[in-house]
Amino acid sequence: MKTSDFNFNLPAELLAERPSEHRDEARLMVLDRAKQTIEHKLFKDVVNYFDENDLFIFNNTKVFPARLYGNKEKTGARIEVFLLRELDKETRVWDVLVDPARKIRIGNKLFFDKEETLLAEVIDNTTSRGRTLRFLYDGSYEEFREKLREIGNTPLPKYIKREAEPEDAERYQTIYAKVEGAVAAPTAGLHFSKHLMKRLEIKGINFAEITLHVGLGTFNPIEVEDLSKHKMECEETIIDQKNADLINKAIEEDRKICAVGTTVMRAIETSVSSNRRIGPYHGWTNKFIYPPYDFGIANTMITNFHTPKSTLLMMIAAFAGKDFVMEAYEEAIREKYKFYSYGDAMLIL
Missing domain, CATH: 3.40.1780.10 (QueA-like)
Incomplete structure (x- = not known):
């Protein structure tokens, strides 16, 4: 076949x-x-x-609400971060996809809320769009996961052009x-x-x-x-x-x-x-x-x-x-x- x-x-x-x-x-x-x-x-x-x-x-x-939107340090550029899989629970390291990928390099930091309580540092490149992020959050693991749920969006497939809505x-x-x-x-x-x-x-x-x-x-x-x-x-x-x-x-x-x-x-x-x-x-x-x-x-x-x-x-x-x-x-x-x-x-x- x-x-x-x-x-x-x-x-x-x-x-x-x-x-x-x-x-x-x-x-x-x-x-x-x-x-x-x-x-x-x-x-x-x-x-x-x-x-x-x-x-x-x-x-x-x-x-889980795997699509996050963060802002790059210094420039404030809006970056989509799609959580793929958790690699290490203790250090809060994740494999993700980023878009636009050309703007994200090892060492860059992303901020995900206005209070800057949740941020992530890029620690590796995996594929053309793939990155490994270490999340930094001053709270327990359960509080960290709850924060991800709070700021995350329903990961609708890319073919759906509209933004995720509450119903989704x-x-x-x-x-x-x-x-x-x-x-x-x-x-x-x-x-x-x-x-x-x-x-x-x-x-x-x-x-x-x-x-x-x-x-x-x-x-x-x-x-x-x-x-x-x-x-x-x-x-x-x-x-x-x-x-x-x-x-x-x-x-x-x-x-x-x-x-x-x-x-x-x-x-x-x-x-x-x-x-x-x-x-x-x-x-x-x-x-x-x-x-x-x-x-x-x-x-x-x-x-x-x-x-x-x-x-x-x-x-x-x-x-x-x-x-x-x-x-x-x-x-x-x-x-x-x-x-x-x-x-x-x-x-x-």
Whole structure:
């Protein structure tokens, strides 16, 4: 498979700038792999495709307000700082992206509030836009993290041209988010409302949770034509024994197991054993799933509509079949489904 095999023309107006009015009333395209059929529904109809004791696996990562704006010492130039990952809790050292990068060099200091209680010093260059910052704050670690939350902005994807609004703090977060650490939302889960979760629960459907802290690397463009040469960035993944047991029980009982999003699929495929069982796991994954691929755990999945030549589209093609997925995407464009983070959803059976 080549990167160009996954290219298609996506009209700019189909990139969703805002979420649907109600979480569970986004549109839902249903793909049946066995019948090779496509249906058009609303997301809340997903409950009709599952039975008692089937299992949904959710990613409970929580997005933190990773986009900060600081001012450079002396010049006062406004600099965007996007927090990627915490490297050292004790010294408060972080990997970040800066914009504009040409203005930021080792030794520069940035101030983030008028009182100058929070500042950062650039201690290393990592990539063309990447920097390593040491934050300086006169307070405990918990107070420092609270300060970041106070001044940070919801890290909406770059394709959304508007500034983050108060609504985004709630809508760019799943209702079951618990474990802070993601810089991008696991967007397939954004469609689940409290009401829909209750309907699933009443029907007797079981829930398992994993944690995969979504990083920006998931959305990096592929720079090579040969997919075997592409390297994914690592993302932290946590699966505990309790949830591994829930997943294995569903496997043994031959239930429908639904991976809610590509991040869940990546996590469970990282920890699956040769006998198609899952074990507890806490580590990093850079797993890149593209056709052909033999999936070991989930037999259904929910996902959003992804952009051309993206690693996310390639995973979906591996799960549902490339030709079927590309046909479905052509129909989605004709039917004006919304794409990407705030877009509509797809259920693959």
